[in-house]
Amino acid sequence: MLNTIPPASASRTHAAAARSYTNARPRPLDARRGTASEPAVPAPEEVRVTIHCETSPAASVRGNETNCLHEHELHLIGAAPARLRVGSGIDEETHRFAPGTVVLLGPRLPHSLVFEHRPLHGAGNAGSLVLRFGDEPLRRGMELFPELRDAAPLLARARQGVQFVGLNEGIVSRLRRIEMLQGLARFAEFTVLLNELSQWSEYRLLADAAFTDDSLGEHMAATRIHKALDHIRDNYVDELSLAEVGAIVGMRENAFSRSFRRATGQTFTDFVIGLRVARACRLLASTRQQVSSICYEVGFNNISNFNRHFRRIKGMTPGEFRAECQRPGVPAPSVS
Structure with missing residues (x-):
């Protein structure tokens, strides 16, 4: 049996419903169920706008x-x-x-x-x-x-x-x-x-990119330095500059210089020169190449510069190093 509402009551009911609809706020959708959830009065700090x-x-x-x-x-x-x-x-x-x-x-x-x-x-x-x-x-x-x-x-x-x-x-x-x-x-x-x-x-x-994320900053810096070291080891015979290598790994010159020294304990220049001298030692010990030829092959641009850095690092000239390597019964000096 259908329930009926008298006309006067119906008018009052519809008016109340209209007032209720007009004053009601839209009910937000519950993202988990896809259905309307009961509204909650948000605190001022919970109001979100883009x-x-x-x-x-x-x-x-x-x-x-x-x-x-x-x-x-x-x-x-x-x-x-x-x-x-x-x-x-x-x-x-x-x-x-x-x-x-x-x-x-x-x-x-x-x-x-x-x-x-x-x-x-x-x-x-x-x-x-x-x-x-x-x-x-x-x-x-x-x-x-x-x-x-x-x-x-x-x-x-x-x-x-x-x-x-x-x-x-x-x-x-x-x-x-x-x-x-x-x-x-x-x-x-x-x-x-x-x-x-x-x-x-x-x-x-x-x-600098290495300092822009607190949670990843140290990891990002380490990753960039490892990338820089790989590039230097592959290209140490070429002309390398601090700014150039820093740009390759996405770091500005000053920040790259600081990070590089913290990671290696050496300046960029000393690290590159050390690689060149180490390579020169291996060539002096294992080949008959002239010292001047080895100088340019490992990346130095003049013989006096090569001799100066070689003596500073190894404590002897390239010629003396080769002679020590060739002396019978005497342990060869380190080539690293």
């Missing part, structure tokens, strides 16, 4: 306090110049930015990363903005929307910090417009900005 836009603080962390980013930050430096410290201890580097500079900082940059804004003629930090967006949501988005993958190289560079050089006013204005927008309009403008920054070819990296 893009946060806010005015940069007038002054940032100073002294020995640390600041490790877990999301991307796109900074527009306002009326006051800014100073950025990357790294810690002997690896710390300082960068200064003029007003109007745009800087992108990726997640998990070194803990000593800070901005220090200095007031300029009382202007404070007027006009400065910071746009924050999570890395993981973009990575997941790339799986759903392949077009977003065009930004992947930019996000990879951001882990070292990127200063954009000579940005046009249109891109800067777009960054400012994002502050005024909300919801889908903000996200749409953000994707256009991300595309423009991804295609901008004039930029400067701010931190």
